Amino acid sequence: MDIGFLYSTFLTLMAALPTTLALFALSVFIGGLLALLVVWMRVSGNPVLSAFAKVYIFVFRGSPLLIQMFLIFYGLAQFSIVRHSFLWPYLREPFDCAVLSLALCTAGYSAEIFRGGIRAVSAKEIEAAKAIGMSGFLLVRRILAPIAFRHALPAYSTEVVLMMKSTALASLVTVWEVTGVAQRLISQTYRTMEVFLCAAVIYLVLNFILLQAFALLEYALSRHRRAPSFATVDAAKTA
Incomplete structure (x- = not known):
């Protein structure tokens, strides 16, 4: 295996890492806000709002994310009302469409988790x-x-990790994140194994960091459920 090629490939893919992180951070943040709104409608007791939330969750959980991304990126441009609206400067950009599709999708899953x-x-x-x-x-x-957040945290951490991996789909709408750059390198070098191996390592490291961060957060939030240490018990008896 060519170590020099692996090193240069890794550096090239790392240059696209900020785009991947921006996709991930924006989609999780916007999706989390949308999820809170959807879950509020879901439990509000208002039949109209509750029905809308149920339909939203069903649509975005029941259809593939890739199709949703294609519909937003390619489909919205078919409507003249969209092209002449104030949203068009954003909806014509691949990055913004990718963020929107990722956020809408994760909002459906996160709402049910919450x-x-x-x-x-x-x-x-x-x-x-x-x-x-x-x-x-x-x-x-x-x-x-x-209390609800503590209960939802394990499942939500899984959804966040899935969103990190789902950013790879943005390459199909011409967003040059890690996977997109990897595909471009493969088309130039025809060295699929080495390029995708470097990309896989980057995603593994990112997801490892995410999982460790959620594990620390869960540990901090469940402090009251842990048995007291012997030093704490002895100190309490002494007092």
Whole structure:
């Protein structure tokens, strides 16, 4: 195996890493905000909003992400109302279309994950909070949201990792992120194994960092569930 070629390929792919990270960060951030909106509509009790949220979740969970990306990138340009709207400067850009499609897709999955976290909150905890005078936004901020987020975190971490890998699809709409640059290198060098091996290593490292970050976050949020150490117990007895 040509070590020199692997090294040069790795450097070339690393130059495209900022584009991959930007795709990932924007899609997860926007998708998370959309998911909160969708899950609010889903549990609002309003039949119209709830029905809209159910349809949204069904569409974006039930259709392939690649088709969604193609429909947004190639399909929206077919409508003159879109081409003459204030959104056209953004929707004609491959990067913006890729971010939009990734965000819309992850919002559908994340909304169901968040809804599962909300349903996992014990009714007794909510009743206890109401008994001491909590209601409305205070109840959500102090009780519902923290507990629901802890329950949803393991599943949401999986969705975030999947979004990192899904950024590779952006290469099919001419966004030159890591996978797109890898495909271009293969068309120039015909060395598929070495190029994709370097790309795989980059994605593995990125996902490893993400998983470790979520593991640390989950560890920090579940501190109250861990058994106290012997030093803590001895200190409590001494006091």
